[in-house]
Amino acid sequence: xxxxxxxxxxxLPSIGALFLFFTKSKSENxxxxxYVALFTSLVNFFLSIYLWFLFDQTTSAFQFVEDRIxxxxxxxxxxxxxxxxxxxxxxxxxxxxxxxxxxNNSVTKRLNEFLIAILxxxxxxxxxxxxxxxxVFYLFFEAGLIPMFLIIGIWxxxxxxxxxxxxxxxxxxxxxxxxxxxxxxxxITGTTDVVQLYELGIDTKYQNLLWLAFFSSFAVKTPMWPVxxxxxxxxxxxxxxxxxxLAAILLKMAGYGFIRFSLGLFPSASEVFTPLxxxxxxxxxxxxxxxxxxxxxxxxxxxxxxxxxxxxxTLGIFTIQQQGIEGSIIQMISHGLVSAxxxxxxxxxxxxxxxxxxxxxxxxxxVIPKYAIxxxxxxxxxxxxxxxxxxVGEFLILMAAFKDNFLVAxxxxxxxIIGAAYMLWLYKRVIFGKLINSELKKMIDxxxxxxxxxxxxxxxxxxxGFYPExxxxxxxxxxxxxxxxxxFSVASK
Amino acid sequence: xNNIELIxxxxxxxxxxxxxxxLGVFKKxxxxxxxxxSLLVLLITAVITFNETLSINPTTLFNESxxxxxxxxxxxxxxxxxxxxxxxxxxxYLRTFxxxxxxxxxxxxxSVLGMMIMISSNDLIVFYMGLELQSLxxxxxxxxxRDQLKSSEAGLKYFVLxxxxxxxxxxxxxxxxGFTGSTNFNVISTQFNTNEYAITFGIVFILVGLAFKIxxxxxxxxxxxxxxxxxxSVTLFFTMVPKIAALTVFIRFLFVPFLNLxxxxxxxxxxxxxxxxxxxxxxxxxxxxxxxxxxxxxxxxxxxxxxxxxxGSNEGIQSSVIYMTIYIIMNLGFFSCLLMMKRNxxxxxxxxxxxxxxxxxxxxxxxxxxxxxxxxxxxxxxGFFAKFxxxxxxxxxxxxxxAIVGLLSTVVAAxxxxxxxxxxxxxEEKDSYDKDHNLWLKxxxxxxxxxxxxxxxxxxxxxxxxxxINII
Numbered sequence: 028x029x030x031x032x033x034x035x036x037x038x039l040p041s042i043g044a045l046f047l048f049f050t051k052s053k054s055e056n057x058x059x060x061x062y063v064a065l066f067t068s069l070v071n072f073f074l075s076i077y078l079w080f081l082f083d084q085t086t087s088a089f090q091f092v093e094d095r096i097x098x099x100x101x102x103x104x105x106x107x108x109x110x111x112x113x114x115x116x117x118x119x120x121x122x123x124x125x126x127x128x129x130x131n132n133s134v135t136k137r138l139n140e141f142l143i144a145i146l147x148x149x150x151x152x153x154x155x156x157x158x159x160x161x162x163v164f165y166l167f168f169e170a171g172l173i174p175m176f177l178i179i180g181i182w183x184x185x186x187x188x189x190x191x192x193x194x195x196x197x198x199x200x201x202x203x204x205x206x207x208x209x210x211x212x213x214x215i216t217g218t219t220d221v222v223q224l225y226e227l228g229i230d231t232k233y234q235n236l237l238w239l240a241f242f243s244s245f246a247v248k249t250p251m252w253p254v255x256x257x258x259x260x261x262x263x264x265x266x267x268x269x270x271x272x273l274a275a276i277l278l279k280m281a282g283y284g285f286i287r288f289s290l291g292l293f294p295s296a297s298e299v300f301t302p303l304x305x306x307x308x309x310x311x312x313x314x315x316x317x318x319x320x321x322x323x324x325x326x327x328x329x330x331x332x333x334x335x336x337x338x339x340x341t342l343g344i345f346t347i348q349q350q351g352i353e354g355s356i357i358q359m360i361s362h363g364l365v366s367a368x369x370x371x372x373x374x375x376x377x378x379x380x381x382x383x384x385x386x387x388x389x390x391x392x393x394v395i396p397k398y399a400i401x402x403x404x405x406x407x408x409x410x411x412x413x414x415x416x417x418x419v420g421e422f423l424i425l426m427a428a429f430k431d432n433f434l435v436a437x438x439x440x441x442x443x444i445i446g447a448a449y450m451l452w453l454y455k456r457v458i459f460g461k462l463i464n465s466e467l468k469k470m471i472d473x474x475x476x477x478x479x480x481x482x483x484x485x486x487x488x489x490x491x492g493f494y495p496e497x498x499x500x501x502x503x504x505x506x507x508x509x510x511x512x513x514x515f516s517v518a519s520k
Numbered sequence: 521x522n523n524i525e526l527i528x529x530x531x532x533x534x535x536x537x538x539x540x541x542x543l544g545v546f547k548k549x550x551x552x553x554x555x556x557x558s559l560l561v562l563l564i565t566a567v568i569t570f571n572e573t574l575s576i577n578p579t580t581l582f583n584e585s586x587x588x589x590x591x592x593x594x595x596x597x598x599x600x601x602x603x604x605x606x607x608x609x610x611x612x613y614l615r616t617f618x619x620x621x622x623x624x625x626x627x628x629x630x631s632v633l634g635m636m637i638m639i640s641s642n643d644l645i646v647f648y649m650g651l652e653l654q655s656l657x658x659x660x661x662x663x664x665x666r667d668q669l670k671s672s673e674a675g676l677k678y679f680v681l682x683x684x685x686x687x688x689x690x691x692x693x694x695x696x697x698g699f700t701g702s703t704n705f706n707v708i709s710t711q712f713n714t715n716e717y718a719i720t721f722g723i724v725f726i727l728v729g730l731a732f733k734i735x736x737x738x739x740x741x742x743x744x745x746x747x748x749x750x751x752x753s754v755t756l757f758f759t760m761v762p763k764i765a766a767l768t769v770f771i772r773f774l775f776v777p778f779l780n781l782x783x784x785x786x787x788x789x790x791x792x793x794x795x796x797x798x799x800x801x802x803x804x805x806x807x808x809x810x811x812x813x814x815x816x817x818x819x820x821x822x823x824x825x826x827x828x829x830x831x832g833s834n835e836g837i838q839s840s841v842i843y844m845t846i847y848i849i850m851n852l853g854f855f856s857c858l859l860m861m862k863r864n865x866x867x868x869x870x871x872x873x874x875x876x877x878x879x880x881x882x883x884x885x886x887x888x889x890x891x892x893x894x895x896x897x898x899x900x901x902x903g904f905f906a907k908f909x910x911x912x913x914x915x916x917x918x919x920x921x922x923a924i925v926g927l928l929s930t931v932v933a934a935x936x937x938x939x940x941x942x943x944x945x946x947x948e949e950k951d952s953y954d955k956d957h958n959l960w961l962k963x964x965x966x967x968x969x970x971x972x973x974x975x976x977x978x979x980x981x982x983x984x985x986x987x988x989i990n991i992i
Contacts, residue, residue, distance in 0.1 A: 099980040162908075166899040166976070173893055176938070180946045188946055192938060199898075199934055203927035206908075210915045210923075 032078055033091050033106045033157045036071060036116065037150055040123070043067030044146040047139055061127065064142040068124040068149065075120040082113055084500050087508035089159060089222060097163075105220060106157040110505030114356065114498060115156040115276075115283055118363045121487075122275045123149045125480045126268040129371055134182055134266055141182055141268075144174040148272060155280050161209045161219040161288075168244075168280060169202055175273065183264040190257075190264035197257040201247030208240030212292075224292055228516060231295045238296035241288055248281035249341060252311040255334045262330035263383070267374030270326065274333050274366035279359045282340045286352060290344065291509060294516040297345065304345040305435050311338030312442035320449045325373045325383050328453055329366060332409060335442060336362045342439060343424035346431045347513060352506045354423025357498055361408070361416035361491065368405040368484040372398070375477055376457075379470050385453065390462035395472040399458045401481045406454045408488050410447040415492035523579055526588045527640075529569045529596065533633050536561040537626060544622035551622045558625035559607055562632070566600040569593055584706055585643035587772075591989045592640045594841070595768045599639070602760050602848055603632045608960045609859060610753030616865050617665055617751065624664060628757065631657035635765035642776070644693045644703040647769055651689075651733070654762060655682055661757065662750045674749025681742045682732070689729025695722035708777040720784050726773065727788055733766040736826060737795035740819050744807075747815035752867065755811055756855040759818045760848045767844060770829060771837055775991045782832045789830035794925050796823030801933035810858060810869050813936065814851075817895065820933055821847050827926055828910045831917040838986045839909035845982065846906040846975070853891040853968035856961055860884060863953050871940060876949025885944050887969040894972045896937040897930045902975035909983075 046067075047060055083090060089107035097104035108116065126145055134141050151174070154167030172195055180191035213219050216227055229237065247254045258278075262270050290297050312335050319331035336358065343355030375398060376391075377383055392399040408415035411422075421443060428436035462468065473481070491498055540554050540561075547553070574597070578589035607628055614620040634654030641647035659682070663675025697703050699718045700711040712719050728739060735743040747755045774785055800820025807813040825847070828840030861868045878885040894903035907930065914923045975982075 097979065098983065101983075166904075169899045169904075173898060176941075177945065180942060188942055191942070191946075192935070195938060196931060196935060200928070200931045203931060204924070206911065207915065207920070207923050207927060210908075210912050211920075213912070214916050 031093050032074065032081075033108065034093055036074055036078070036120070037106070037154050037157060039071050039074070040067055040146040040149040040153075044143040044150075047143050047146070060139050060142055061130070064127050064146055065124055067146060068120070068127055071149070071153075072120040072124055075117045078108070079113060079117055079501070082108070082501070084110065085504060087505045092159070102162045102219060103160060104163060105159040105222075106154075106163070107159045107222075108157060110502040111286055111356065111509070112156045112283065114360055114501060115279055116153055118279070118360055119149060119152045119156065119276050122271065122363065122367055125367070125371075125483060126271050128476050128480050129271070129374065130266075130268050131476055134268065137181065141178070141266075144178050145268060145272065148174040148178070152272075152276050152280070156283060159221045161212060161221065161224075164221075164284075164288075165202070165206060165209055168284075169199070171277065171280075172198055175269070175277065178269040178272075179261055179265045182266040182269065185264070186260070187264045190260040193257045194261040197247050197254065201244040201254070204240040205244035208237045211237060211240075221287070221291070225512065229292060234293040234296035235299060238289060238293040238300060241284070241293070242300070245281040245284045245289065246307075248284075249278060249337045250281075250334060251307045251338070251341060252314060252334070255311070255315065258334060259327050259330040262333075262370075263324060263326045267370055267377070270370040270374075271367045274329075274370060275363040278333065278337055279363060282337065282344065282355065282359050285341065285344050286355070286509070290347065290513055294513045297347070297513075298517050301345045301347075304341055305432065308338040308342035308345075309435055309438045309442075311335060312342070312439050313445065316442050316445035316449065320445065320452070322449075323384055323386060325376075325385055325453065325457070326370070327383075328385075328449065329369045329373065332446065332449065333362070333366055335446060336366070336409075338442070339421055339424050339439065342428060342435070343420075346424070346427040347510060348427040348430065349503075349506060349510060350423045351427030351431075352510070353499055353502055354420050354425075354427060356420075356502050356506075357416065357491070357495060358420025358424060360498065361420050361488065364484050364488050365405050365408045365415075365417060368401075368481055368488070369409060371477070371480060371484070372402045372405060375473065376470075380466065385456050387464060388457040388467065389460040389464065390458075391467055391470060392458045393462065394467060394470050397473050397478065401473070401478075401485060402458065403454065404485050404488065405481075406450050408492070410450040411443060413492075414489070416488050416495070418492060419495045523581055523588075526573055526576070526579060526581060527586065528572055529565045530633065530636055530640075532568060533561060533565050533629060533636070537629050537633065540622070540626050540629070544626070551620050551624075554622045555607070555611060555620070555625050558629055559604060561629065562600050562604040562607065566597050566604070569596050569600065580642060580706075584704055585646045586637075586640045587642040588640060591768065591771065591841075591991060594985070594989065595639045595764055596636050598845060598848065599632060599635050599761055599764050602764070602852070603628055603757070605852055605964055606753060606757045606761070609856060609958065609964050610756070612958045612961065613751065613753045613859055613867070616862070616867070619665055619751065623660070627657045627661050627664075630654075631661070631757075632761070635761065638765045639768045641769065642705045642772070644696065644705075647773075648686075648690065648693065650765075651769075652686065654765065655686065655733075658682075658758070658762065661754045662746055664754060665751045668749075670749035671751065672749075674746045677742055677749075678746045685729045685732035685739065688725050688732075692722045692725025692727075692729065695719070695725065705772065705776045709779075712777070720781070723778060723781065723785055724788065727785065727792075730766055730770055730773070731792055734763050734770070734822050734826075735815075735819055736792045736822055737799040737819060740796070740799070743819060744812045744815040747818075748809055748811045752811065752855065752858055752869070755814075756851070759814060759851050759855075763818075763822060764844055764848070767825060767829075767840065770826075771840070771991060774829065775832075775837065779832070779992065786830055786832055789826055790919070790922055793823045793826040793830050794922065796820060796826065797926050797929040798823075798932070801929045801936075804933070804936045805939075807936070808871055810871055810874075810940075813871065813940075814854060817933070817936075818851075820929065821895075823929075824907060824910050824926060827914055827922055830922065831913050831919065833913060833917060834990060834992050835913040835916060837991055838983075838989055839913045841986050841989060842909050842982055843906040845986075846902045846972075849968050849971050850891055850895050850903060852964055853887065853972065854895070856965035856968065857884060857888045857891070859961055860957050860965070861953050863951060868953075871943055873950070874940060874944045875947045877944045879949040880952035881955075884965075887965055888944065889941055890969050890973055892937045892941055896934040898934070900976040902972040905975060905979055 092107035151171040158164040315334040322328035343351040411417040573593040631654040637650030665671040732739040804816035894901035
């Protein structure tokens with residue numbers, strides 16, 4: 028493989044952003060900027076589909092590996108994909124163009140800069156999922172803070188400054204400990220190359236502390252209870268496209284990090300801390316579901332539901348079974364699609380009525396029927412109705428959990444019920460009922476671009492709900508290998 | 521006299537100072553010529569240093585009282601180049617305040633000469649001589665805008681406190697001389713008796729004096745006032761150049777004669793480092809003036825450089841030098857922005873004056889954004905790598921406490937950098953500033969921003985250069 032396809036994926040959005048940066052003063056025409064950004068991200072999307080097409084599903088080894096000397100004698104720039112990471116890359120390249128299409132209505136000022144921020148964000152997100160070196164990973168992981176901080180802060184709502192700061196400082200605080208751990212790993216083993224570290228293994232006496240340092244970063248990013256409080260604020264204040272990126276992709280970095288690093292590098296520590304993760308996950312599932320029930324703001328409700336869904340993900344990962352981890356990855360992909368769609372749905376009504384409060388709405392099914400249908404699809408997917416991708420993930424996770432720990436599984440299942448309650452109640456209050464607010468009669472149904480983005484998200488949601496085989500085939504071998512290695516190193520301890 | 525050519529740079533610069541003084545006396549309205557000649561002198565000296573001394577083996581001169589090695593040559597080149605840029609971009613500022621006089625470049629040259637002597641010193645007397653030469657020039661520079669009360673106050677404050685610290689330093693030197701019988705670093709290292717407590721006292725006093733010069737906590741009190749009161753171009757000079765020299769002396773003094781006493785001074789350095797990092801980060805939060813803010817930020821940054829030295833390893837020294845180099849580039853960029861905030865011949869320096877800068881000056885504010893994120897140490901900018909090397913060497917010595925405190929204080933520090941960004945990007949705009957800036961100012965901002973932004977593409981180059989520094 029001579030063509031550096033992964034580096035192209037990483038660099039392409041930045042090149043687009045650079046192009047936008049230099050053309051901005053000349054072209055007053057905002058449409059041009061949007062088409063440039065859209066074109067860049069679409070090229071990237073097709074490139075990633077091509078990558079999936081070339082991808083060999085029968086091996087768990089890293090593919091398309093590029094290894095270049097970066098800091099001489101210290102760090103190599105190493106990227107590669109396996110079954111675990113490739114789906115996240117495709118998710119990223121799939122969501123980004125949809126975000127760019129959706130900016131039409133929500134972003135009115137400084138469109139150019141907004142598109143630049145989104146494209147640079149895409150670079151960093153793809154970088155996170157590709158990197159096979161801890162320092163390179165950290166670099167991309169942290170760098171994403173800069174564009175996201177600006178997206179929330181410049182284009183956000185009324186309390187944007189508070190939310191942007193909270194987001195930035197929470198995440199940074201979690202991450203610096205991970206940096207200490209990464210440097211310590213370099214000091215202990217002499218390398219930060221993930222592939223080499225998989226082979227070498229890390230001495231068990233260091234693993235617990237290192238695991239906790241990585242955990243501090245991933246727990247904030249996931250986010251897990253009790254450090255989830257930045258998420259509702261960030262989601263509520265961010266512009267629609269920002270919320271979509273945040274929910275669909277940024278949160279997945281942590282889930283990916285748990286699988287790739289916590290399980291892969293520190294198996295015996297993962298074994299030790301599994302009860303901790305179980306506890307926090309169950310609290311996240313039940314507690315935040317209950318909080319979501321009480322929300323009056325639609326975006327906040329969906330934000331809390333994200334925390335609950337990510338609780339399932341962490342639970343699934345640490346069951347350390349084939350089904351559990353497969354379920355977690357599918358749940359993450361599904362949540363990426365569904366939460367993105369739900370935020371877009373909120374964005375649609377917000378653009379028309381400038382209110383996110385549930386109480387503003389009611390009975391709009393007769394006014395905007397198309398919207399009601401699509402919103403229903405995603406509501407049902409979010410609560411995990413069979414036939415949607417949400418079901419596959421949750422089902423696999425719960426199956427694995429039942430095998431491992433009955434109590435945890437029962438409690439988590441309880442969360443599913445509460446999840447159904449708040450999503451259906453939200454749908455009922457917004458869409459059905461009497462049309463009390465006369466302002467609502469003036470609402471216009473979905474325009475072409477909105478209908479297009481939501482349909483684009485609905486198709487894979489339903490397709491993978493009925494036929495998750497392509498996803499499972501892609502991840503299966505890599506996960507089996509991961510679990511074998513895990514069991515081997517735990518047993519040999 | 522062997523090897524006299526090795527101190528050609530110093531000889532050249534002193535002759536130039538004398539020549540320029542005479543020229544200034546006899547030729548009227550010569551400030552522009554002298555300014556330009558001084559620029560040339562700094563550049564030529566840097567070239568001579570590069571050609572003559574960079575690649576030679578360590579050599580001592582004058583009874584081993586001066587040492588020329590890779591460290592000294594590298595630091596001299598950095599000093600000269602930094603002084604060159606300061607002089608280059610300060611002319612407009614000086615003209616606005618009508619202080620574009622012949623003394624300014626000459627004083628800068630003299631202080632640079634003092635620093636070069638400090639950097640090369642291998643003897644307490646020579647070191648003290650260089651220190652006083654640079655300090656005397658700096659006192660005058662601080663008061664250079666003498667019609668302004670604040671500038672005079674800054675100079676006086678700096679003079680009084682600096683004289684105090686010089687006194688402490690001299691007392692330390694005398695103690696060390698008394699108990700080892702020599703002022704030469706090489707002789708001291710063979711002569712002292714590790715059981716002698718007086719030596720430790722001597723080291724402590726000298727460290728206090730040096731800590732004062734680099735404004736490490738708890739000897740930082742002068743820095744915010746002096747930085748605020750001095751003319752901005754002089755503040756720029758203060759934040760970078762004297763610190764390079766003082767840091768070199770730190771390295772030379774601790775690692776040549778007293779490496780065996782590392783148990784004694786390591787604790788002091790760790791304390792200085794932690795106190796500076798934390799205090800600098802916390803105290804900067806409440807500041808309203810950008811120059812005061814950068815004073816606290818520089819205190820915090822010097823804490824990181826000291827953390828590198830506290831490791832007591834060669835990697836630690838190298839990481840400190842890398843840190844200072846990157847810090848200087850970031851500082852140059854920051855002050856270039858500050859010097860651009862001018863409207864109707866008034867320079868603005870409050871944080872609120874940046875309000876909504878991004879609307880009227882998109883390029884200026886994106887540069888400042890990059891510089892600030894880099895100062896905060898966010899990847900992939902150069903500031904992150906600077907911190908990364910420091911913490912790598914710290915963790916290699918298993919000093920986890922220092923590393924964790926240092927990294928946590930970066931989170932605190934991130935807050936006030938973010939606050940500036942918030943004011944620039946999230947707040948409502950004010951009137952725009954002048955746009956017709958000096959070409960050199962624009963160039964220095966552009967070059968420093970690009971270096972910061974693009975550092976991650978070629979991170980090995982700086983390491984290659986610095987890794988030749990070998991003290992231990």
